[in-house]
Amino acid sequence: MLPGQPTPGPKKRPNFSLRGIQQHNPFESFSKVVDLSGKLNFEGKAVLHSQGVDFNAGRKYNIKMGDFDSRCEIGRGQFGVVSKVFHRPTKVIMALKEIRLQLDELQLNQILMELNVLHEASSPYIVDFYGAFFIESCVYYCMEYMECGSLDNMFHVGCPEDVLARIAYSMVSGLKFLKDKFNIIHRDVKPTNVLVNSSGEIKLCDFGVSGKLNASLAKTRVGCENYMAPERIKSGASDQGYTVQSDIWSLGISLVEMTTGKYPYPLNGRPTTSVFLIMQDIINGPAPSVDTENYSEECRDFISRCLEKDPNDRPSYAQLLEHPYLVRYQNTHVDMTGWAQNALRSSPSSS
Template structure:
């Protein structure tokens, strides 16, 4: 710990705080997550899952992991510092369709990597678990609730209900489970929120503001999409395919990577760095 200079607290996770630190021996600025190990077995298993994924995941679409160490009852692990923070911090910057396509591509590539490399499903895909650096690179993080797929199925209901696919919300004790298609639903909701800057299931003026109301909307209401006057048919079709109510109607990651919304901008020089720079400027102004 003596090798680090603390610079600022940058977040608070499920089990502890995250700080921006400077590691003097390597002269690298890092994000350090501190977790106190006064936890039950389930929470400990979630931490071990995240450490395992970070340690083994070498991908440009997953945050880099530098190492972990223990001091008394705390575990500290050090990761790549992503200057812009999570995707929800980018809502103050206009998100063009080209930028949205690049974000979608990075998220799909990250999720596909987890599936192909580890046979796991993320299970908590949402803007707060997608990080952006000053270069405009987009990477997934927070794998504490990731689940091992058994014959392509996961069975436990963990994660944030607001981004859960309908089949996960409805899942009963006797149901066979769910697939990576549930992460594709969460991807679609996250992209709509990123494009509009607001969560797509508003509570309006209804008397209750409970998660239950949102869950009912997800199951029974129409799937959200983007304004046809602002977004192309390709973009809206990509979102619509992600947000099919029936999981077997949603595309695979390989199918999504071949979708015109992603292929159209794949080789285009989109100014992701300028987008990130504007977000950083807005962050400093506040």
């Protein structure tokens, strides 16, 4: 100590008491959802647990992890994986989709939306639902196994016009069912969300980002930007909203992709993967078109109507189902089974 400095008093200890301090536990906001007993409780709607899922309307699905023999992984995404599994009690091959739970309200809402759609949907154009359960930090959906995977797995065998018509019919019928039954818009229509089985049946999947329509409008920019309609991209900075016509645009882009085997943007063959430049092309550039040599005028007209830049100029689902292109192939034999099984045999991933 230097001369002239005051004698120091007793050293104060830091106060580590938590009393009076507001502590934030991230689980507090979700305590009504994530039950300490190991249940995921969507109050008044559904309860997921390790033995299955119970819906408020009384429907129950008793299914659990111990019932399965794992076969192989068939897909992987941002939040988890999809596996091919064998359900011993029923002797049924299923697709088991795992979602790693995060304490995020948007993700919880997406889980509930997908559960609601899957367990209430009774349509040949929607993938079948076998149940769901919750273990620790993961939600598991048990769904119909579609052997050929998604439409993007089919590019290597091409898509003849008659097959494309059946794909379009199934997609439109599935989207119309969602609108009529649940008053919702899919919002993520793209080839990876359309599944194919070995019989050539086409079914929609992935309803987590589907949204309720309020006075025929939806809001919020969720889904894959590459397949978004121009008005959806532009509405991201406003409250204008958008309608089911935006899913019709996404349908059109998906069909163009099926005819060429590649995503149609960016325009003019520019070598870029910039989402910003692609969205600029979607808003400001002409809509993609279909090859005139390999596809009929009826087919090209159907797709061009889906890709009208003004959503008010796009037809409704009912009008699309009455289009001459779809009507013609509904009354014509189309070998969907042969097309699907050829793709399955020749797939690079087949073993």
